[in-house]
Amino acid sequence: MNILLTGGTGYIGSHTAVVLSQAGHEVVLLDNFCNSSPSVLERLEKILGKALPCIEADVRETDVVEKVLREYKIDAVIHFAGLKAVSESVANPVLYYANNVQGSISLLQAMQEVDVKTLVFSSSATVYGEPQYLPYDEDHPTKPMNPYGQSKLQVEEILRDLAASDSKWRITSLRYFNPVGAHESGLIGEEPNGIPNNLMPYVVKVASGELPHLNIFGDDYETLDGTGERDYIHVMDLAEGHMAALHFQNVNAGSNVVNLGTGKSSGVLEIVKAFENITGKVIPLQFAPRRAGDLPIYFAQTGLAKEQLHWVAKRNLIEMCESSWKFQELQGHVKGESEN
Ligand SMILES: NC(=O)c1ccc[n+]([C@@H]2O[C@H](COP(=O)([O-])OP(=O)(O)OC[C@H]3O[C@@H](n4cnc5c(N)ncnc54)[C@H](O)[C@@H]3O)[C@@H](O)[C@H]2O)c1
Known part of the structure; x- marks a missing residue:
């Protein structure tokens, strides 16, 4: 499959790029580098023995995304691009809704235009909020406690409505727990800008x-x-979870929400x-x-x-x-x- 990874040079995106590329998929990355470095591309090349195409763009540039989808004949998109710092989202909610919600809408508009209707979305366990029981299952009520979690839930809801409107959509929202660790080569890992939040x-x-x-x-x-x-989960396990979601979607249409944790x-x-x-x-x-x-x-x-x-x-x-x-x-x- 030809797979576009938005936010593909970030922490989880780069590890998923390795897993998908090594499984034989054609991987294309799109990132605005607001929380990653272009040097990730060289390190990915070292691991994979080949360079991955990467487009420097904001996911909100709908026209650019549309062009990329056409040019690379993309079959499926994994949407990692987003901001993820809870405290920053409390201090600047508009930034988070603009990037995470508006960014997702822009991507969906581009996908609809080009008729690419297979998507995996990076959601978060944050959508559950205060546990009413544990472990959280996917039916646990959702009540995010901050704008970051709210932005993820809003996108999940948009995706559910979209899948209900058109049976060609195949969508999985993956609710990640706490990703940690790095690729076994030590070449890629979590590199937050500034003081780490995690x-x-x-x-x-x-x-x-x-x-x-x-x-x-x-x-x-x-x-x-x-x-x-x-619930700490190794980022390589998480990366493999994305490939599993894509395989599931190949045979199942509709919208789905799944936890990825240990x-x-x-x-x-x-x-x-x-x-x-x-x-x-x-x-x-x-x-x-x-x-x-x-x-x-x-x-x-x-x-x-x-x-x-x-x-x-x-x-x-x-x-x-x-x-x-x-x-x-x-x-x-x-x-x-x-x-x-
Ligand atoms: N790491 C976690 O703890 C965690 C947990 C749950 C969910 N998530 C979600 O998973 C996704 C990936 O997380 P990560 O840990 O790899 O974060 P990350 O910051 O390392 O990666 C996100 C990437 O997206 C890019 N990006 C952000 N906004 C963009 C935009 N508008 N256009 C283009 N590129 C943009 C950044 O430059 C970065 O490379 C995010 O959506 C995040 O909210 C992460």
Whole structure:
């Protein structure tokens, strides 16, 4: 298949590009590089032994997207392009709705124009909000607690209406849990611009000496180690989940929503311990009060992904930590090694 990945040079997009390309698909990337670097393209070329076409554009440039869909005879689109920082979305909701919702509408307009009607959408477990029960299954009520989550839910709703309007659409919204880790080569991984918002890149930067300590917000939750627990999923498992969704769509029309998680949750201290064991480094910790809006614990019901997509997450916490660290080391960020 010829597959367009919007946001394809970002964290999850680049790993999915590897999985799809190695499975024999023709992959085309489109990105405006607002949260990624063009250097990802060289690193992808190293992994794949060939260059992937990449168009520098904003997904809101409908005409450009339309042209790309035609030129590369695209069969399916995976829509990763979006902004993802919860706190930024609270501070600047218009930015998030403009990028995530307007961006998706622009993409759908282009796809409709060219009659490309197969789409996988990057949604998030954030759409569920406060758990009424756990694990979250796909029927759990949705009540996002911030504009970021709201933007994802709005797009899911647009996609549901679209599929109901035209039976040719094949759409899967994948609700990701907490992606971590990196490709086994260490060449690509999570590279946030500035101070990381997510736990794993933050831990990595503390371990490498770039940041002084890890803040832990709340150690008095009713969880095993008192810290917040999340369902961390290896980014390569997640990438494989996208290919599974495309295969499912090949034989199933309509719109679908599926969780991608492991079904297990881990606390911050568990991650820190695993990291310290792997790197042999001590991660200085600083405990701080709970943050408003943080949930104590959540994790995925994974049955639907298994049943429909024939997909389960295979990689464990050690592999998540090891690959994150390898990526960090290869990027040459590890301080102090040469001085010691
Ligand atoms: N990483 C997570 O924790 C997580 C969890 C749930 C859902 N998601 C969703 O998955 C998708 C990919 O996430 P990621 O972690 O790879 O993030 P990322 O920031 O690494 O990748 C997103 C990519 O999209 C590009 N982009 C953003 N807006 C664009 C636009 N308007 N036009 C063109 N390109 C644009 C960015 O430059 C970046 O390369 C996002 O939609 C995100 O909301 C991520």
